[in-house]
Every structure is written in C-alpha cells, then in structure tokens.
Amino acid sequence: MTTPTAHETVRTDVLVVGAGPGGASAATHLARLGRDVILADGATFPRDKACGDGLTPRAVAELEHLKLDHVLQGGPVNKGLRGYGFGKALVLPWNGPHLPKHGSAIARTVLDNALRAAALDAGATGLDGHRAIDVVLYRGKLTGVVLRSADRIVTVEAKQVIVADGGKSHLGRQLGRTWHQETVFGVASRAYATSPNADDPWITSHLELRDETGRMMGGYGWVFPLGNGLVNIGAGTLATKKRPANINLRKLTEEYARQRQDEWQLGDLTGYGSAPLPMGGAVSGVAGKNWVLIGDAAGCINPLNGEGIDYALETGRLAAEHLIERGPLADLTTSWADELYAEYGEAFSIARRLGILITSERIMKMSGPIGMRTPGVMKVAFRVMGNLVTPEDRDVVARAWRLAGRASLALDRRRPFH
Template sequence: MGHDVVVVGGGPAGAACAYWLASAGWDVLMVERKSYPREKTCGDGLTPRAVRQLTDMGVGGELAGHHRFDGLRSIAFGRELELRWPDHPDFPPYGYVVPRSELDRMVAERAVKAGATLWQQTEALEPVRQAGLVRGALVRRRQGTSAGPEGSTQEVRARYLVVADGANSRFGRALGTSRDRAHPQGMAIRGYFVSPRHAEPWIESHLDVRDRDGNVLPGYGWIFPVGDGRVNVGVGLLSTFHRWKAVNTSQLMEAFVDHAPRSWEISADTSCGPPTGGRLPMSFSVGPTTGPTHVVVGDAAGAINPFNGEGIAYAYETGRMAAAAVAEALSADDGLALQAYDARLQATYGLYYKVARAFVRLIGRPELMRVLVSTGMHSRTLMEWVLRIMANLLRPDELGPAEAAYRAVAALARLAPDPAFA
C-alpha cells in the first residue's frame, strides 16, 4: 500500500498530525506545496492553548527564544485594560509571538525528527481512489527526484489520508467538503512595522475599529510585538456585519494604522512591506470532516475560533485528535474508528462554538457591539471573564456559568435568527 498515512499540507494542523502519528511509530508522508520558511497571513500570536500543544510536541525550548507576552491590553472608546492570562490547571499563564515563517518550520522539523517523511515543494493535485476509497494522492514535485524529473507527477499511496491544506482547501473540495454559509467567517489583513515598542509584554487588541468615516465596525484591530524590532499589525472583520462585502480591508488597515496610538510609531514609513490578507472559515463550518479513509483538520475544516479569530491552537488540537483516531483505525484495521474524531470534535467544541456563533451574530450589529464593548470596558472583572471565554481558557469549575452564558446569548441572538444556532 505504500505509507500508513499521507498528510496533505505542512501547516500547523498537518505537521501536528504528522508528529503525533510518527511518534506512535506509523509511516507518515507529509507533502507541503511550498518550502520552509514561507509566509502566512497570521497575527503570529500563540495563546496559552497553543503553547500547551507546542510544549507537548517538544517545541517549548525553541519557543523560549521568541517574544513572550503576559496577557492582553484591550483598548476601546477611550478606555484601556491590561488583562493577564488566567491561572489554569492545563495551560500556562503566558503566550508567545512567533512569525509563522519560523513557527511552521519548527513544527515540521519536529515531525521529521519523530520519524515522518517530508516532501517540500510538492503539490497534492487530486485524490487517488481504489474501490471507491481514498488511498493516497497524485502529487507534483517541483524538484526532480529518482521517481521522475522536475514537474512530473506520481501517485503516493497510503491506508489513510489527512486533509490539512488550509482555508482554501482545494484537496478537501475534491473530496466533497464545502462551507456551511450559515456559519460566520472572517476577513483579516496584516503587515509588519518597525516599532520602538516591539518588546512589550502585552499584545494589544482594539475593539473599536472604525472605517474612514469614523463608523465602528464589528471586528478588531491588533498590534502584536514580535520582539525583533517589529510589530505585527492587522485588522479582522466578521461576515455577520451586513455590509462586510463592501468593506475594503486595505483601506480599513490604513485607517487603523493612521489612528493607532502614536507611541507605537507605526506608519507607511515604518512598514516592512505590503500587507497580506485572507478569509477565515470559522466554527467548523466546513465538512464533512471524516470519510471512510480520510479526515479533515485545522483551517481546512473551518476550525477557527469565532470569538477571537485564533486558528493555530485549534489546528494543533484537531491535528492531534485526528492522529489519535487515525492511529486507532490503523491498529484496528477498521476505518470506522475515524468516527471517533467527529465525536471528539463535538464533545470538545460543540457548546463553545455555539456560544461563539451566537455572540458574533450579536456583534455583527454595530450598535449592539458598541453597547456591549462599552459596558465591558468599565468592568475589569467582567473583561477578565470575557477574556477567559474568548480565549477558551475557562477552568473546569467555570463551565456551568458558561452554559448559562450560552443560554443568555442565544436568547438575545433570537432577535436576529440564524440557522447556525439550531
């Protein structure tokens, strides 16, 4: 058959899945369309959830060489709150800012050290099927090998396949995945700027992003210190805003930079290059996430958290969950074991993402967002609780109140019904 598993995509979800499978002794081939290091549109912030996963994969030592931050500085409507990451039995009280060009290389190298095979500059073109089941991929390698000259195609076969090719996921669509348009998605754009405040111990979130006419929009802006002389600056917008398609994100980014606190000293003159952007599928809006011989992970499954736009932690987590299900299927020689992956996703994220969908539906109405944010910014206690919810860092003893919060938010959301809440 060839390999035990082929992983299509070498980003956070794919590399994590490859690492855990290879660590368990399985024969894993990971194919990555580009070569490391490569740029990705991302805020580069690693929350405590992401740090936990990276530490579990043995990357903690390398993380320590990058910029560490202690919490979030939240700014809106003339008020400012510095909120430390909470104490939690499972997650550390700190995060890191690591450019994706470095982060993805680090995790891919860990997968290789664990025993995975990595083919860079290799594009997965289409699934290979046998008796109606996915049994590998047709790939094109941009570098010549003993299997063929540069640009030639070849089949790589495996017992199971993991789809991890990101938000656009052409390979996933070839297997029948599609996005549920009742679910929210985001748009984000980011760039790097030189700044004297590049080593601050806080990442900064602005909850009153405005367009050029001064209108508050349902989204947020960020300034994340990278620690190497640069800051990562960007804005994100939600599709629950009824005019979101008419928003020019490049102009929104320019307006945010123009109105950022002057002490950051960011401007067109300190820009390190043109910004990059993309769309963010959220709340597991893409499915199905399993087939008889394949699973879909990370951004390819729409795993991004609607509360805060975080995708990296959920990519690592879903990659790890998928690895466990695939390993069970391999051990039992039974593809039905892959269904455990869907069950684990529902058990881990089901209620939480329902809350998130209801919440982003509410803040898609600018007048409601303004009231909610203004109210929150007058209470440190409330905002500390909101931070724990939005970063998915509630302690086990707080899950009961979270369910009560869901019921309250869902009741409000019924003022603007959404089939995604069903």
C-alpha cells in the same frame, strides 16, 4: 512551471497534506508513535502564512504537550492583553486556571518551519514543493493522492490521509467538504512594521475599530509585538453570506496603523497578507472512510478572536490518536465528525452566536462602553474569548460557559461539523 517528466508511486501508512501547524502536529505525533508518515506541502519551506502570529496560552500548552517548547525560545513572552475602546484601557492578564499564564507571538515563517522540522526529526518524510492536485478513489475509499512538483508527479498511496491544507482546503473540497458561509466566518489582514516598542510584554487590541471616515466597524484591530524589532499589526471582522463584510481590508489595516502611529512609532508597513477564516466548525464533510480534515480545513477557528493555531495543533494530535485507536480498516466518516463535535461543539456554537452580536455596530455601540467600564465583565469576556476555558475548569465562569454552549447547541439549525 516546467512540465513534470517523472511519474512515481510511493506508499506510506499515513499521508498528511499541508505542513502548517495542523499537519506538522499530526505528523509529529504519528511518527513518534511509529507510523510511516509522508508530510507533503505545495510550498517550499520556510514559507509565510497570513496570520497575526499570536500564540495564546492554549497554543503554548499544546506546544509543551508536543515537547516542542524549544520552538518558543527566543520568542517574546506576553502576559496578556491591553484592550482599548470607548475611551478606556484595560489590562487583562491571561487567566485560564489550567493553562500557562503566558502567550507568545512568532512570525509564521519561523514557527511553521520549526514545527515542520520537528515532524521530520520525529521520522516523517517531508515532501515540500509538492502540491496535491488530484485524488484516487476506489469504492469511496481514498486510495491515493496525486502530488505535483516542478519536475515530477507522485501518487502517494496511503492507508489513511490527514487533510490539513488550510481554510480554502481545495483537497477537502475535492473530497466533499462544504463550508457553510451562512454561519459566521472571518476576514482578516495583517502587515509587519518596525517599532521601538516591539518588546512590549502585552499584546494589544482595539475593540472600537473605525475606518478613515470615523465609521465604527464590527471587528477588532491588533498589535502583537514580536520581540525582534517588529510588530504584527492587523484587523479582522466577521461576515456571513447574508451580511458580507464589504471591507477593503488592506485600507482598513493601513488606517488602523495610522491611528496607532503615535503609540507605536511604526515604520512602513510590509508583508501585507489576508485570508478568509472558516470558523466555529461551520464545515460539513470533515471525514470519509479513511481520511479526516483538521485545523482550518475543518473550520476550527475561534469565532470570537480569530485564533486557529492552537486548534490546528490540537486537532493534529486528536487526529493522530483517532487514526491509531480506530486502526487502518475502520470507517472514519462519522467517528471523526463526532469527535470534533464532542471536543468543540459547545464552545463553537455559543461563540459563533456571540460573534455575530459583538461585531454588530449597533450592539457594540450599546454594550462596548458598558463593558469597558466594568473590568469584571471584561475579565470574563477575555477568558471566554481567549479560549481559556478547559474541560478541567470547574469554576462558575467555566460552568456558565458550558451551560450556554449546551443551550446554544439546542437552538442550532446546523450543528458544528455537520
């Protein structure tokens, strides 16, 4: 890296750090509402992000809400999940009563580039290749964020800051964010391969994940067709500090691809990538006086399936609305944690409890075969695991899910986002 020569200071209403789905969503909403926004990212776009690239109906709904459904044009349309395990296969269409009946899968190089471009179209100023390296605090308020590019250092002075810098959230850590790894978190990896079946209109998932010795691993493997001659193939599992995954993820992905070879006729694996996934709101310090964390930085990933794009898009919208409603002088420290808790607390609490159960080898060996023989049970499981229960849903499954969430919260030693 060359030594930056120029030092500058710029001012804005809102600085958004991280231009993934979370940051891009927040910046788009804020810019459309007339705010002066800078959207900074350390990477230069288009950039890749290790991901399964799967968009659930909830993510599709949020893109429609953002009026960015054009981003999905040209991408595949999938109808639901073909789930395999314990000698059975089940076809489970997407089944959220108040959500679209289709999902998609778009490589993150393409999706994130389009989302960032939408934010710039809406009026946000993009600073890519600018990494946040330091913060300026005055009486507990974040008065500036120092960004470094190849040739300059810029201090952005903003009235409010949205931190959307992903799972590791270095900036969040500098501001006091703690990720509680005694609560379940994910580790996952993905690769790409060519396949003649890349137009398959179903995503597929294997709940019976085995390593090269045939040992059953907690977790699942997936193949998500991208509709462009490629599939995204990967595997993930859950862990806690007490029960680390101790898995060579790359090897597991390669083994899973070998097992899927006959069905998918896969070409060589490319674009291998992996990352840890903070889940279920197992993060505290999600806000300060004038800053909030969103998306992965706030631990907003579903512990039952590892999806986080929808939450990133949603928390981007919620944060934009929160900042505007509360105004630039309000203290956001508790109000943002409370809002995340109200929105996701119940579902995250029960999901992280169940996540631990379904990734236990012993419990999966007992319950997996029963579940796969009972399509009604799997239909319900798919709905709750796929994050397809919305606040508008009044049916028995939705009510039971919310009730279980409330009961689970009552047992939590640490509430989500606290």
